[in-house]
Amino acid sequence: MKNLPALLLAFAFLAGSGRVATAESSASPDPFATPATLSVVGQVLVIERGYLVFTTGDAVKIDPALTVPPIRLGQYVRVLIDRTSHAITSIEVEPHSLASGDIEAAKLRREFVSASPLSRREEVVGGPLGQLVHPVTVTISVKVPDNTPSGDDVYLATDRTSFSPAEIRMTRVDVRTWTTSLQLSSGTQLRYEFTRGNFATIERDKRGGIVDPRPLTAADNLQTHDAVAHWADVN
Amino acid sequence: MSTRGIASAALAAALVCLGCSAARAALPQRVDLRADQIGLYPLADGTALLAADGHVVVRAGNRTIAANGVRFNLKANTLVAAGDVRVTNGKRVLGAAAYALDLKTENAHLLTLDELPATLTVRDDDLASAVEEPAPLAAFTFADVSTGKPFLRTRHAVVTPNINVRLTPAEVPTGPGPYVPTPSYLYTFAPTNFSQSALPAATFDQPYPLFGTANSLAAGHFRFDSQNGPTLGFDEHLVDSNRAYAVASILPLRGKTVDLNAFQQLVPGLTQSIGGFHEYGAYNVNFANYAMQWTSPSSRTTLSADQFNNSNSVSLVLSTLDHFVAPLFTYKLQVGYGYDHLPGQLPFTNDFRISTYGYVSSPNARLPFGVDASAKYEYTITEYDFPHETTNGAATLTLSRRVNRSLSFLGQIQFQQFANHYRDNAALYLGLPNPALPYYAADGTIYPGYFAYAGINTYRMYSLQTTWRPRGGENALQLYLYHYDDFPQFHGLGRPPYYATLDVTQRLGSTLRLELARSYAFGWGGTHFVPQYSVSISP
Numbered sequence: 001m002k003n004l005p006a007l008l009l010a011f012a013f014l015a016g017s018g019r020v021a022t023a024e025s026s027a028s029p030d031p032f033a034t035p036a037t038l039s040v041v042g043q044v045l046v047i048e049r050g051y052l053v054f055t056t057g058d059a060v061k062i063d064p065a066l067t068v069p070p071i072r073l074g075q076y077v078r079v080l081i082d083r084t085s086h087a088i089t090s091i092e093v094e095p096h097s098l099a100s101g102d103i104e105a106a107k108l109r110r111e112f113v114s115a116s117p118l119s120r121r122e123e124v125v126g127g128p129l130g131q132l133v134h135p136v137t138v139t140i141s142v143k144v145p146d147n148t149p150s151g152d153d154v155y156l157a158t159d160r161t162s163f164s165p166a167e168i169r170m171t172r173v174d175v176r177t178w179t180t181s182l183q184l185s186s187g188t189q190l191r192y193e194f195t196r197g198n199f200a201t202i203e204r205d206k207r208g209g210i211v212d213p214r215p216l217t218a219a220d221n222l223q224t225h226d227a228v229a230h231w232a233d234v235n
Numbered sequence: 236m237s238t239r240g241i242a243s244a245a246l247a248a249a250l251v252c253l254g255c256s257a258a259r260a261a262l263p264q265r266v267d268l269r270a271d272q273i274g275l276y277p278l279a280d281g282t283a284l285l286a287a288d289g290h291v292v293v294r295a296g297n298r299t300i301a302a303n304g305v306r307f308n309l310k311a312n313t314l315v316a317a318g319d320v321r322v323t324n325g326k327r328v329l330g331a332a333a334y335a336l337d338l339k340t341e342n343a344h345l346l347t348l349d350e351l352p353a354t355l356t357v358r359d360d361d362l363a364s365a366v367e368e369p370a371p372l373a374a375f376t377f378a379d380v381s382t383g384k385p386f387l388r389t390r391h392a393v394v395t396p397n398i399n400v401r402l403t404p405a406e407v408p409t410g411p412g413p414y415v416p417t418p419s420y421l422y423t424f425a426p427t428n429f430s431q432s433a434l435p436a437a438t439f440d441q442p443y444p445l446f447g448t449a450n451s452l453a454a455g456h457f458r459f460d461s462q463n464g465p466t467l468g469f470d471e472h473l474v475d476s477n478r479a480y481a482v483a484s485i486l487p488l489r490g491k492t493v494d495l496n497a498f499q500q501l502v503p504g505l506t507q508s509i510g511g512f513h514e515y516g517a518y519n520v521n522f523a524n525y526a527m528q529w530t531s532p533s534s535r536t537t538l539s540a541d542q543f544n545n546s547n548s549v550s551l552v553l554s555t556l557d558h559f560v561a562p563l564f565t566y567k568l569q570v571g572y573g574y575d576h577l578p579g580q581l582p583f584t585n586d587f588r589i590s591t592y593g594y595v596s597s598p599n600a601r602l603p604f605g606v607d608a609s610a611k612y613e614y615t616i617t618e619y620d621f622p623h624e625t626t627n628g629a630a631t632l633t634l635s636r637r638v639n640r641s642l643s644f645l646g647q648i649q650f651q652q653f654a655n656h657y658r659d660n661a662a663l664y665l666g667l668p669n670p671a672l673p674y675y676a677a678d679g680t681i682y683p684g685y686f687a688y689a690g691i692n693t694y695r696m697y698s699l700q701t702t703w704r705p706r707g708g709e710n711a712l713q714l715y716l717y718h719y720d721d722f723p724q725f726h727g728l729g730r731p732p733y734y735a736t737l738d739v740t741q742r743l744g745s746t747l748r749l750e751l752a753r754s755y756a757f758g759w760g761g762t763h764f765v766p767q768y769s770v771s772i773s774p
């Protein structure tokens with residue numbers, strides 16, 4: 001749970017046209033124009049009975065003049081909270097990105113939260129910043145044993161194809177090293193293993209046992225360096 | 236240990252097992268979700284989420300939850316319901332704006348928005364024992380999936396906790412992208428390793444899980460391979476953690492084959508495996524293999540038996556592991572003893588053989604101009620009890636150079652000699668060609684060099700692989716050039732003197748990657764170009 005705020009914010013930056021509803025119908029929204037409002041970004045749990053509740057469990061009053069746009073459970077919003085009335089005066093659905101003045105919902109100061117005295121939790125301070133979800137290139141390299149048959153290619157099998165043994169033919173870099181690159185979304189979890197093109201030639205561990213598929217979480221410029229200990233069909 | 240001691244131990248073990256069962260029993264056997272729309276999202280942190288929106292009704296054991304939206308974390312077994320939530324648990328009824336439930340512990344957090352927003356902790360939905368207190372920060376949290384595309388879509392999902400979820404009906408993604416409607420789909424999220432397969436390799440394979448438990452999975456496969464074209468396959472996996480598995484498969488339409496693969500790790504280092512296939516198309520082919528292998532820290536011993544149609548063989552092979560003599564070289568030695576029954580087309584029915592194999596290879600050495608070099612020599616000699624001996628020696632030099640992040644070269648030179656010696660005129664007795672007599676090549680002409688042939692084939696290979704991978708990315712252009720200089724090397728038989736392959740890998744979309752290769756053989760059998768295509772599709 002340590003990385004929860006980062007995880008939550010990772011989803012906040014996905015592309016999409018942010019829709020904005022404001023209590024002042026004629027004014028164009030500019031969340032940073034006035035210090036009279038507080039800009040908060042978070043996931044919506046529920047909007048009921050004049051409250052917007054974030055998934056942190058914190059409820060904030062909604063200005064009665066504000067027309068609330070349709071919002072799906074869990075969607076990210078940027079809300080402007082009036083510092084005087086402590087009410088939400090603007091809601092932007094799926095904001096493009098975080099701005100420097102934005103506050104994560106988890107760190108919302110308690111004075112803006114509506115809660116009965118027994119339900120008030122302590123304020124959260126600090127914590128990591130979020131990251132963009134974006135395409136990344138992951139490079140997987142593997143070193144094969146010396147007794148690998150010299151004419152054979154090495155393949156990558158992933159859980160994307162239920163480990164089809166010839167899913168991706170790797171490129172030979174030197175006598176023992178093979179490599180391939182995959183384009184994935186950052187954060188994608190992948191499991192993979194190595195074969196020589198069919199299941200009879202799958203990798204085994206040093207003592208001939210089954211190799212658990214290797215896990216990988218896609219990130220910027222991630223490079224993995226693996227080694228095949230033994231092939232199932234080679235003594 | 237006394238009989239009484241054993242009985243006590245057994246009783247203790249039974250109690251422990253009962254304890255385990257009791258702990259597991261807290262989870263309902265099934266959780267049923269219905270909604271206007273349900274999406275299944277595998278998430279980056281390894282969990283999977285069911286997102287249900289619109290008139291959601293969840294049934295889990297005695298509990299029924301109605302809400303506008305529900306998010307169910309399939310791996311954590313937690314769910315969050317929000318919007319006009321109504322929970323019915325026997326005679327207990329709760330109303331709330333939001334409700335977070337841990338199915339493992341039956342603990343729930345309730346958010347009410349009556350006069351002032353309040354959070355309550357309840358157990359087993361008993362309001363009488365509810366405690367108003369701050370909810371943990373993570374109680375109502377879940378990943379945002381509103382902007383992503385679900386992996387599967389449905390209106391009805393039945394979850395078997397910790398094992399799988401069946402979606403009925405379902406819209407299923409295909410590897411290349413579009414969703415396909417289907418009456419039902421089983422998504423397995425059990426930690427079991429179902430990666431084992433018995434199906435032959437294919438350039439495209441889209442699995443469609445049919446039935447499953449924590450240890451088994453039956454699946455259909457939509458497949459494409461260049462030999463059989465589009466076809467269907469089915470397989471059944473039985474898995475015992477990471478120690479054993481059995482996989483059976485069938486390709487019933489094209490390339491008709493039944494396959495079996497089974498493997499068991501008896502103790503660490505000792506494994507046994509059995510595998511085989513039966514091709515039943517235009518003609519029948521049968522193959523079966525059994526192997527038992529013991530791997531110690533320094534050696535490996537394999538006892539195996541094979542049957543291919545009516546031929547049989549048994550082998551015992553003792554081998555060292557790869558030994559690295561730092562920093563000079565790596566070596567390995569291997570000796571085997573075997574028996575063959577009906578070995579090929581030879582006019583005798585049985586033979587015994589002893590074979591010896593070894594190799595020595597150098598580590599990668601850095602040469603001038605950024606070139607890496609490595610050399611390897613391997614040699615095999617097999618002696619049969621019939622006066623017959625084969626030897627095979629191969630020397631390989633590999634040079635590689637990475638110019639920059641995008642461009643790299645790999646060159647190989649390989650010399651190989653395969654000798655087939657028959658002593659005491661055994662070759663003539665077997666009806667094999669006499670090297671002293673002219674030999675006719677495929678085009679009907681006398682092959683001139685055959686007079687010099689003394690039973691030794693020589694193979695020489697020179698290859699250069701050029702890879703251009705812009706900025707080290709996924710798209711790539713690869714050119715392979717080969718020159719084979721063999722003896723004997725007939726026109727139209729053996730390896731072509733020159734051979735080139737161009738291979739293009741291009742990502743066409745977020746779920747489609749295409750690899751297209753075209754090969755040419757030059758000056759071979761009177762043909763200038765022998766084009767061959769190969770296509771590979773992957774996510």
